Amino acid sequence: MLLSRDYLRLLLLSALIGVPIALACFFFVSLQHEIQHAVWTSLPEAVGYHRPPWWWPLPALLLAGLLLAPIVTRAPGGGGHLPVHGLGGPPLGPSALPGVVFAALATLPLGVVLGPEAPLMALGSGLALLAIRSARRAENPKAVLVLGTTGSTAAISTILGGPIVAAVMVVEAAGLAGPRLVVLLLPCLLASGVGALVFTGFGSWTGFSIGALELPSVPSDVNPDAGDFLWGIPVAVVIAAVVSTAHRLGALTAEWTARRTAVRTVLAACGVGVAISAYALITGRDPAEAALSGQATLGTLAADPHSWPVAALFVLVLCKGLAWGISLGALRGGPIFPSVLIGAAFGVGCAGLPGFGTTPALAVGIVTATAVVTRLPVTSSVLAVLLLGDDAHHQMPLITVCAVVGFVTAQLLERPARKSP
Template sequence: MASHQASSEPAPPTPTPSEAPGALGLKAVLLSPGYLKLLVLAVVIGVPVSLVAFGFVGLEHQLQHWVWTSAPQQLGYDQPPWWWPLPTLALAGLLIAPVLTRMTGHGGHLPVRGLGGPPVPPKALPSVVLAALIALPLGVSLGPEAPLMALGAGLALLAVAQAKRDAQPSVAGIVGTAGSTAAIATIFGNPLVGCVMVLEAAGLGGPQLLLLVVPCLLASGIGAVVFTGFGHWTGLGIGALTLPSLPTSGVPEATEFLWSVPVAALVAVVVVGAQSLGWSTALFTRRRTGLRVILCAVAVGVCIAAYGLFTGRSPEEAALSGQATLGQLAADPHAWGVGALVLLVLFKGLAWGISLGSLRGGPIFPAILIGAAIGIACSGLPGLGTASGLSIGLAASGAAITGLPVTASLLAILLVGANAADAAPLMIVSAVVSFVVATKLRRTAPDLD
């Protein structure tokens, strides 16, 4: 009877998603005074962080231009001679060794570890900035993204009162992440890429993701406004990852989708191989760090000089982060023969791998160049066009180096601009294939502590 009475009573209404306890809790958090204050803090912090980041990138860009353009011209060279990287990288090693061995923070984390890691404490920021301003302009095969993220996170944490961080530990993580996105707002060519990247890397899901995405998106937008405005007002370049000109593209053929699998897998193999070299280099520099870092810097210079010597082209193409070379390659891919592209991948890959485990900078930009070079080199295969080869290389390299296929796909799609509508499916397939292959091949990171 009791059972009958229970079954005859009307069942309680099923709550709609907006009425679910988790959603109600999320709504309460989003509208709470504390969270609204956090959004205001993201804006307040985003402006000064972006200004400092803009100054850092502008200074690095000007130093790079002087080392690789102005100085050779003053000595009577139209372009840097093949031997130019030998003294510049030796100087980089000599200058950066004491920063890595004696300063607090040791110049930040190793690039072979990726972009992640805990936020850099403010007291370590001087070594991070100094190491990057030494290594990047002098030709180390790394990008500016990791130092920028460390700089943004460290400055953001510095701006938050210690007492408040202790009282709400989660605030430190959100503010630090927002600072990172503000600092790299346009270095990837679009503020949305940086925001998606840090969120995908955070590995959060459900309501927690929304709590993090709003301040990050806000800080990224503020950072982009600052970067764009000051870039326009000052005329200073920031070296953002963009492709001003691209080969013509159409709807990919079925054969191009078939080629995307082996080409993307090849890109993943090359990227993981360079990372393995980076881990070996990191183990090599654990002891007698100062001397061995100098030796690694010299080895990077030898690789870059070898590219210039064997190809007769400017060694600058294999040096630095690769942003400028990527733009040139996309604008005129046929200016490089297949042999020159193979040598670019070989020597740039060796220089990048050594740099990953010994010097300081970001790992993403050189990987994108290497992937693009592989894709264009493979575009001579039957049924694979130049534009599709480039698209495959861009997406596959981003997924392999970051381990973030969504971010890699978005970055590649935004880079190809007008070709995006036709190339997006091909790039998504390439990113997934490369991600899976790289995950399968990548070895467990050795213990460096």
């Protein structure tokens, strides 16, 4: 099959669609960041504030709910999948793309506590399916499935640090083995590599922010010792419980918004605004730290974790966790990015424990939260290693252990919920 003419054409088409998907993702992410900067930086400065006041999230999230309500109730595809169900179900068709793009660009920059990864995957799969329809190959269901997956993988690789994380995610999520895995993996790798090259190249050329999940710098520590493992494992259990609880709140919110969806979507968005404003009121810090996807705050936290009061970190976990849980069940976006910040903030907050280093604590928080949300421990480990950069090889044993601990803890906590009527 790998040497057949049809499969080689499929590989060529995968490489070709990686270019327009990367360009679409680049302009999508750049526009999102420009709107976000206008809402949270330029507009407050224009009205006389050096940073957004504590009440700023309230009107912003109200507006987000009002903009999203007609999309989720009337637009094809409902503006995308509910993030509480993961990164999405079957690939969305081209008809759903306008609703997905509008829902993301109109609400994520306003402070919705979700990431851009799910809309990007929907954008990638929709464009790939549009390409195969244009090539008149839509009658082949296998080609439709492979290219839909290829498009979404190419899209998410642009913000997860390159094609490796995206490829590992495909391998782990697909649950395939042998030749079937290779058949799916090769087009995904090819499109992701081409897409990531175009995406980063355009970012360097234009100077626009490309919004990738990255840590510009992390504290440098020695290899984790016995103290880091003794503290890291129980901290991973607690982080898994916290993230699982917020995820359960998302499931309850999804059940609540299933009826009277338009009105309750607006109310849920207002609830997110209240949680973010509460963080700013309690801590006296910038409400943007608890709002949005958390990419910028994660970089700030990792670069200088000792500048954050421990109390502020745990208030961030509480308020952002509540806002994230509500967003999961009512709004539209990706579930991964905010959970990474929640886990990292909790881990760094525990770094003052005797014998628990800052970088090991950061690593524990990142990998545990990601493993709980994605239920992909290998992907979570690879992502954590890439985020930690040069110091990652020191933290690998702790990362892999805590990925398993977080995954198993989440499964055990979820089992009673599955059994309950």
